[in-house]
Amino acid sequence: MKGTSSRLAEIIAKHEQDLLAQWIKEQTSAVTQRPDLMSEAELREQSRALLNGIRNAVQRGRLDDITGSEWESVRELLDEVSRGRARTGFSPTETAMFVFSLKQPLFSRLRAEIREPEALADELWTASVLLDKLGLYTTEVSQKSREEVILRQQQDMLELSTPVVELWDGVLALPLIGTLDSARTQVVMENLLQKIVQTGAGIAIVDITGVPTVDTLVAQHLLKTVAAARLMGADCIISGIRPQIAQTIVHLGVDLGTVTTKATLAAAFVVALERSGATISKGR
Amino acid sequence: MERIPILKMGEFLLVTIQVDMHDRLALTLQDDLTEMIVKNRTHGVLIDISALEVVDSFIGRMLGNIASMSRVLDAATVVVGMQPAVAITLVELGLSLPGVRTALNVEKGMELLRGSLTATNGHARRQG
Amino acid sequence: MAMPVVKAERCPVRSGDNVVRIRQIVRQWTVELGFSLVDQTKIVTAASEIARNTLDHGGGGEALVESLSEGGRRGLRLVFTDKGPGIENIDQALKDGFTTGGGLGLGLGGARRLSSEFSIESRTGEGTCVTLTRWK
Incomplete structure (x- = not known):
């Protein structure tokens, strides 16, 4: 199976620090970065935690299905990140871009490591699909947390008594x-x-x-x-x-x-x- | 026999209904009150129902009757102190007590009566 | 109709004092059921209207007061029965202003507006049964 025989796990594990440094550099220079809403230290910590989570998950779990138990800690992390960012005012797109922006450093690393074109194409495809899923997951969470906010506000409005x-x-x-x-x-x-x-x-x-x-x-x-x-x-x-x-x-x-x-x-x-x-x- | 007391308060009569009304009591009250109006030559009656927790169409009718009878005897009637829950229920019941004047409490009811009396007194003096 | 009845009490409707007694029971039971003051007042008033109808038009009868608990909701049901002349035209009797007894004609229609559920069964010459329920 492609999903499990991937070299992705090995490559991420080997170059984790390098990938992280590049990813953060990528993010801090991107237009979707919001220094007004989040400090660089915070961004650094979120990136580190997510990459670490992905590394652990790809070593044990499937790469084409993020609903399994191996991905639980990653999902929890993304839950927290998405909700937190939604609260501070990030748009769902900006939150999703946080995940998608990992593509570039990861893909460059894959290109550097895998010489054989067909194998490279396969790995790129696998990595791309995986990051898409994780990115879309954050969108879903953002939406859900927004709905929760709306629901709570509706409740608040009902409870607002009409003052005489x-x-x-x-x-x-x-x-x-x-x-x-x-x-x-x-x-x-x-x-x-x-x-x-x-x-x-x-x-x-x-x-x-x-x-x-x-x-x-x-x-x-x-x-x-x-x-x-x-x-x-x-x-x-x-x-x-x-x-x-x-x-x-x-x-x-x-x-x-x-x-x-x-x-x-x-x-x-x-x-x-x-x-x-x-x-x-x-x-x- | 059980009776609802009628008090003389200056120039007005004050009826405070505190007990759960039944037919006989209501009829006795109408008798007693009309007699008192004539005897005291009063021109105003206050009916305090602030202690009443229920006003059904029977009691509503009685209040309307008292107001009409008093009017015939040249006395104005003001029903005072109706509880919010009673008012909401009466409206739902379809009873709006037309022809009955209302006030929030005895004090405001007296003001209302005095106001209407000064309006008619001038008229009475010209006649006399 | 299998409504769980928590408790029930039968009272005669033969005199004005009986009507007062029914009002007191209904008040007490709705307080126990946790009805709001307005809801208490509404159902007590409805009970008073129907009890008086039973007395004046039905020639007296009986009232059954029941405290109900169904699922999460609680309520009070009142069943008034008499063996009087019955009501010929129920639709007409429910109209505001319709009266045969010289009253205001608000009894039945008014009581229906004050209840959550309301029904009348009547046969000419045999009697009338009025059922009203108010949920908390």
Whole structure:
């Protein structure tokens, strides 16, 4: 079998230090090198560890399959390197180039060591396929770690409670941001009503500037919140209604007739102040 | 017999509902309250339901009836202190208590009554 | 229908005091099940509506309160049965504002909105059975 009878293992083992020196030189002069994200010492250490891992793996394992147990430590190393680089801001391509850049020094070494053309071609092919696989593996890991980051951020966003803020004595504001589903709306609604009881605020402004779309369900939830607040003895003003949303609300046939609505939070605040008996005057 | 107490607070009457209401109690309350309104010539009634954990359509109807009866006797009614969970449930139930005025607590309810009284008092003086 | 019932209790629905008692049981059990305050209030109110229906329109009957645990979820089921005149047109009875008893006509439709699952079976002249469930 070509995969196991390769001279690759022997050549890497014999010239490891040399290969490493050349590889690092290669990387530090390449355009994909990012001294802003990673120090040279760190790069040196990653390169050394990877080459060392590859040397150990090719001595024992297959060269055409990196999923075996012999490659485990190499995979773990690449996992760590890819995740670490993704976190610090390397692109997946830049991370993959880290592995691919080993090709040049390795290939030159192979050319120097193997005189027979056919054997050289075979070895080059084997080495090339192997490094491609390792490089693609880093891309896969980068992608996975990015997905994990996105997932975590989504979770964080869900957990972000919608804060109810006190704008003035007796005036609360609830700036809604993001998509509203029933579960979230229920939490938001309960928070607002609870806060009304706590503060004794007679007026609450629900601002929907940050809500991308308002469908029938969201509109109904808003109306229910307004109705519940009224039952408790507080007035609600809905503000931040963008032109498209005004159009959708009318097209959906939602009746906001009994609810005070304002285009902007500022306009709603003025109404709230007037209702709570405050007067506004511009300074000289 | 069990009764819901009605307190005279200055010019207003205050009803604090604390027990789980049943039919008989509700009817007695309507009797007692209308009598008190006439006897005290009061123009405002506060119904404090902050201690009520459940308001179903029966109690909702009773509150609406009391408000209507008081209005006939020239007294305004304000329901105060409804709990958030109760308000959310009433809205879901489809009960919006039209014609019943609300306030967050007794103090704000009194303010509301005083406000509406000064508005009508001027009218009354001109008549007298 | 083989729902694991953790515990169950039967209560008569013969008087206003019985309705109050049912509300108390439902409240206590939903607290034990860990329902949020709003969810507690919703199911207690729904129970009150249906119990009153059973009393006023069904001529009294019986309520079965069951605490459920199915897989990871827990809930409370209420079954109200009476041997009254029955409901002729269930769809109509579920509509808001429909009333035969002089009330607001929100009982059945309102209770359905307050429940996770809701069903009515009724035969004219034989009686009515209303089942409502609320999951945590």
